[in-house]
Amino acid sequence: xxxxxxxxxxxxxxxxxxxxxxxxxxxxxxxxxxxxxxxxxxxxxxxxxxxxxxxxxxxxxxxxxxxxxxxxxxxxxxxxxxxxxxxxxxxxxxxxxxxxxxxxxxxxxxxxxxxxxxxxxxxxxxxxxxxxxxxxxxxxxxxxxxxxxxxxxxxxxxxxxxxxxxxxxxxxxxxxxxxxxxxxxxxxxxxxxxxxxxxxxxxxxxxxxxxxxxxxxxxxxxxxxxxxxxxxxxxxxxxxxxxxxxxxxxxxxxxxxxxxxxxxxxxxxxxxxxxxxxxxxxxxxxxxxxxxxxxxxxxxxxxxxxxxxxxxxxxxxxxxxxxxxxxxxxxxxxxxxx
Numbered sequence: 001x002x003x004x005x006x007x008x009x010x011x012x013x014x015x016x017x018x019x020x021x022x023x024x025x026x027x028x029x030x031x032x033x034x035x036x037x038x039x040x041x042x043x044x045x046x047x048x049x050x051x052x053x054x055x056x057x058x059x060x061x062x063x064x065x066x067x068x069x070x071x072x073x074x075x076x077x078x079x080x081x082x083x084x085x086x087x088x089x090x091x092x093x094x095x096x097x098x099x100x101x102x103x104x105x106x107x108x109x110x111x112x113x114x115x116x117x118x119x120x121x122x123x124x125x126x127x128x129x130x131x132x133x134x135x136x137x138x139x140x141x142x143x144x145x146x147x148x149x150x151x152x153x154x155x156x157x158x159x160x161x162x163x164x165x166x167x168x169x170x171x172x173x174x175x176x177x178x179x180x181x182x183x184x185x186x187x188x189x190x191x192x193x194x195x196x197x198x199x200x201x202x203x204x205x206x207x208x209x210x211x212x213x214x215x216x217x218x219x220x221x222x223x224x225x226x227x228x229x230x231x232x233x234x235x236x237x238x239x240x241x242x243x244x245x246x247x248x249x250x251x252x253x254x255x256x257x258x259x260x261x262x263x264x265x266x267x268x269x270x271x272x273x274x275x276x277x278x279x280x281x282x283x284x285x286x287x288x289x290x291x292x293x294x295x296x297x298x299x300x301x302x303x304x305x306x307x308x309x310x311x312x313x314x315x316x317x318x319x320x321x322x323x324x325x326x327x328x329x330x331x332x333x334x335x336x337x338x
Contacts, residue, residue: 001017001134001135002130002135002136002137003135003136004136005136005138008036008037008134008136009036011134012036012037013040016040016044016108017108017132017134018103018108018109018132018133019099019108019111019129019132019133019134020037020110020133020135020136021111021113021129021130021133021134021135021136022037022110022112022135022136023112023113023114023115023116023135023137023138024114024115024137024138024139024140025114025140025255025275026138026139026140026141026177027178027251028176028177028178029138029177030138033136033138034110034112037108037110038078038080038110041078041110045075045076046075046077046078046108047076048075048076048077048078049077049078049080050066050077050078050079050080051080051082052080052081052082053082053084054081054082054083054084054088054092055084056084058084058092060091060092060094060095061095063081064095064098064099067079067099067104068104075106076106076108077106077107078107078110079110080110080112081109081110081111081112082112083112083114085113085114085115085254085258088120088125092125093125094125096111096125096128097124097128100125100128100129100131100132109133114258115258139275140175140275140276140277141175141177143170143175143277143278146170146180147166147167149177149180150166150180150184151166153180153181153184154169154184154187154196157184157193158188158193158194159187159188159191159193159194159196160194160195160196161195161196161197161201162195162197162198164197164198165197165198165201167198168198168202169201172201173214174214174218174277174279174280175277175279175280176214179212179214183204187201187204190204213240213245213247213248214248215231216228216232216235216245216248216326217248217251218280219231219330220249220252220326220329220330221252221256221283221284221286221287222282222283222287223286223290223331224330225326225327225330225331225332228326228329228330229323229326229327232245232319232322232323236319242306242310242318242319242322243310246303246306246307246325249303249325249326249329250307252287252329253296253299253303253329256284256287256288256291256296257293257296257299259272259273259288260288260292260293260296261293263293264293269285269288273285287329290331291331298328299325299329302321302324302325302328302334305321306318306321306325309321
């Protein structure tokens, strides 16, 4: 069956299906919906969890074998499968089709995927998963939807925001739901339940760090190298952790890599940016005009290099590498810091 995000939340309070496919290109809603499934599964006795990343070299035969093996402790188990971006290859499609037709006992399969095109949604494997369980498509929110989302989120936490307070917060986060969620959490810590006016929102924003990782990403996409470097060093001075900075930059690089690939295959920039927050469209268009597809591939490899450094291979140089990555996104040559 197909469900919306709102319907999924209600559905999980009543029943669990053996398969959940959650896909789309709005990362916060995607992650939150998957968290709901994981939490519900745990509450229903799925105590064992196996996390799998289906990258290019993923062994789908081994996946089917692992799914059909009994749990080590004879418990219900959750298989948490993350699909690589893009349409699944033939081997992946066949494996998912096989799984849907022969569902293992005491096993719940949660699949997270990026944006799927119409051909993928009309494929046999997709329809088989839909018939076996639940599919949820996550859409980026429009400006008015984001305002409504923020209002509902604030009220669910016991705050009663004024229209101006909601508008001020929406303007602050510029359509980024992760940033909105973080700001709402901060407001809940700073204010008791009850009325929330625009002054309280503006005061909370003024008390936050001078720059955010989202400011860095926006400046890099705009090609504003001087401002981006200033923000990067500001984040370092504020003791923002490198993995968070890298996450913000990598998210943008992955998104632009996918868009650039689609541009090379005939998609128009208007079509690609239709669901993009209006204020961010110029940033996306600027970045796409500055880099071709091979350049985005190179930048993604640079992201992986920074990730290896952060994980311990060369921590002394992680900020230097983040600087080179930022400059690269801005369109400037990157130096080798090693």
